[in-house]
Amino acid sequence: MIDPQIFIAAVKGALARGGISPDAPVSLYEPMFGEAEVAAVSECVRSGWVSSAGAAVDSFEARLRDVTGAAHVTTCVNGTAALHIALMLAGVGPGDEVIVPALTFVATAAAVRYCGAVPHFVDVTSEDFGMDPVQLESHLNVTAERRGDVLVNRFTGRRIAAILPVHCFGYLCRIEEILELANRRGLPVVEDAAEALGTRLAGRAAGTFGLLGTLSFNGNKIITTGGGGAIMTADPALAARAKHLTTTAKVPHRWAFRHDMLGYNYRLPSLNAALGMAQLDRFERILQRKRKLHDAYRCVFRQMSGVSLLEGRAGTRPNHWLNTIVLPGTLSSRDRLIEAAHAEGVLVRPVWDLLPTLPHFADCPHDAFSTARDFADRTISLPSSEFLGADL
Ligand SMILES: *Cc1c(COP(=O)(O)O)cnc(C)c1O
Numbered sequence: 001m002i003d004p005q006i007f008i009a010a011v012k013g014a015l016a017r018g019g020i021s022p023d024a025p026v027s028l029y030e031p032m033f034g035e036a037e038v039a040a041v042s043e044c045v046r047s048g049w050v051s052s053a054g055a056a057v058d059s060f061e062a063r064l065r066d067v068t069g070a071a072h073v074t075t076c077v078n079g080t081a082a083l084h085i086a087l088m089l090a091g092v093g094p095g096d097e098v099i100v101p102a103l104t105f106v107a108t109a110a111a112v113r114y115c116g117a118v119p120h121f122v123d124v125t126s127e128d129f130g131m132d133p134v135q136l137e138s139h140l141n142v143t144a145e146r147r148g149d150v151l152v153n154r155f156t157g158r159r160i161a162a163i164l165p166v167h168c169f170g171y172l173c174r175i176e177e178i179l180e181l182a183n184r185r186g187l188p189v190v191e192d193a194a195e196a197l198g199t200r201l202a203g204r205a206a207g208t209f210g211l212l213g214t215l216s217f218n219g220n221k222i223i224t225t226g227g228g229g230a231i232m233t234a235d236p237a238l239a240a241r242a243k244h245l246t247t248t249a250k251v252p253h254r255w256a257f258r259h260d261m262l263g264y265n266y267r268l269p270s271l272n273a274a275l276g277m278a279q280l281d282r283f284e285r286i287l288q289r290k291r292k293l294h295d296a297y298r299c300v301f302r303q304m305s306g307v308s309l310l311e312g313r314a315g316t317r318p319n320h321w322l323n324t325i326v327l328p329g330t331l332s333s334r335d336r337l338i339e340a341a342h343a344e345g346v347l348v349r350p351v352w353d354l355l356p357t358l359p360h361f362a363d364c365p366h367d368a369f370s371t372a373r374d375f376a377d378r379t380i381s382l383p384s385s386e387f388l389g390a391d392l
Contacts, residue, residue: 001333002307004340010304011346011382014296019391025345029220029322032386037278044274051269052247060273061230063280067197068205070213070232072239075268075276076246079194079216082229083111085245085266086212087162089231089238090188092117096161097153099187101131102354102369103376104166108192109355109364118158121356121366126326126375128313129351130173131165133181139367140185151185156365162188167196167206169381170222170321171312175201175209190214194229197222198287198319207232212242217272222286222321222386223279225272287319289389294320296392297382301325320384324351327378334378351379 012022020026044050057075064073076082092098094116100109102121109119122139125132144151144160151160163182165173175191182189193199193207194216200206207213217228231242249263279286294309301309306328312318327334334350341348354376356366 002304002327002337004333004337006304007337008341008344008346010300011341011348014293014300015383015388017296017299017392018293018388020388023345025347026383026388027347027385028349028381028383030385030387031219031224032390034282036281037275040274040278041271044271050271052267054270056270056273056277057268060225060268060276060280063277064215064230064232067280067283068208068232069203070205070208071234072232072236072242074231074239074242074246075273076229076231076266077268078227079192079214079218079221079229080107080111081246081264081266082214082216082231083107083164083190083192084114085242085264086190086214086231087111087115087117087164088245089233089241090162090190090211092161095158097156097158097365098161099131099136099163100355101166101168102356102366102372103129103351104168104192104355105194105352106355106358107194108164108166109361112164117161118156119355119361119364120153120160121361121364121369123367123369123371124168124375125174126371128171128173129168129310129324129375130171130175131163131178132371133174133177135367135371136163136178137181140181143365144185146185149186151187153365160187162190164190164192165210166192166194167199169310169324170196170199170319171310172196172199172201172206172316172318174313175206179209188212193232194218195221195321196319198283200317201315208234211235212238217276222290222319223276223283225268225276225279228268228272228276286386289386289392290320290384291389292392293384293389294323296389297323297325323382323384325380325382326375327380329378334380337380346383348383349381351376351381
């Protein structure tokens with residue numbers, strides 16, 4: 001058992017290095033804005049182009065292409081909508097199954113349901129909390145069989161249509177192995193990189209490995225547009241369809257309102273894109289501050305035996321979106337630690353409830369997800385706002 005006071009002292013000790021007063025309440029995540037953000041949004045309002053027209057969305061998409069190296073980026077209203085459209089573009093439809101990690105934010109699996117498909121939950125690794133390709137391989141060997149052109153879950157009879165890995169907390173999952181496995185089975189990969197803008201492997205950005213990848217710019221993500229998301233792909237035809245589907249499937253025309261299929265009003269307003277531009281202007285600085293905050297946590301938790309800070313795997317460059325520790329043992333003191341920290345104004349959080357345990361996903365197929373079960377109960381996410389690293 002870890003003494004709550006020692007735990008709190010460690011967290012506050014790391015934050016004190018960055019000049020944060022031990023008495024100041026600290027939330028898990030809050031966005032940081034400067035004069036540039038205020039100016040960008042004001043300018044957008046002054047221009048009158050706050051909604052669907054105006055140059056801000058095009059500029060923001062171009063800047064996102066620069067930052068990620070993605071050939072095509074289509075912004076949309078939030079990360080969940082981005083996932084919904086990306087899955088549709090990957091060919092996911094009613095009655096299909098999509099392989100999803102058991103440990104992720106609920107939106108990953110919700111987007112699968114929006115397509116009329118069923119999430120099929122699989123385990124994660126203890127190293128990066130991402131989908132485990134080795135366990136997935138053995139699970140598919142038992143569960144999946146090829147019938148003609150399609151891969152079928154032999155227990156449910158449903159087609160397995162895609163794999164949807166997540167880069168959890170900004171740590172790159174074992175995406176190369178997942179891609180290799182997916183290619184062998186003819187499955188498209190859609191990457192949920194909502195938490196991983198800026199995360200890289202050998203210069204390649206999270207979200208640009210699969211057929212499609214998605215980002216989120218919610219208020220608690222590494223950059224924010226208030227609310228927002230994006231779909232990334234190397235395929236120009238998919239990018240064109242992403243734009244079409246997210247903009248009510250309106251056929252571009254100077255004056256006619258013609259819609260050639262069922263589309264969605266998922267576009268990102270200019271006002272939000274303007275905020276995103278200002279955030280991306282200092283993206284390298286944001287990443288640097290996040291790295292320094294992570295280093296500060298690493299220093300203090302290195303000295304606490306049994307507690308390990310998630311680091312991501314060797315060779316990757318995580319964005320350190322959300323610093324997270326794993327406590328020792330199975331009967332952990334996690335809730336006592338969280339309770340005590342909250343009493344002191346340090347708003348640490350447990351990880352999400354495992355998705356296969358939620359009532360609305362109770363009927364979904366899953367593997368044993370034993371690593372996710374083991375780790376979910378002893379994981380604590382630490383305050384990780386950008387400003388906490390500003391003076392480090
Ligand atoms: C935030 C998040 C999303 C959804 O993004 P929104 O912009 O909030 O809709 C999806 N998946 C993961 C893993 C996330 O963290």
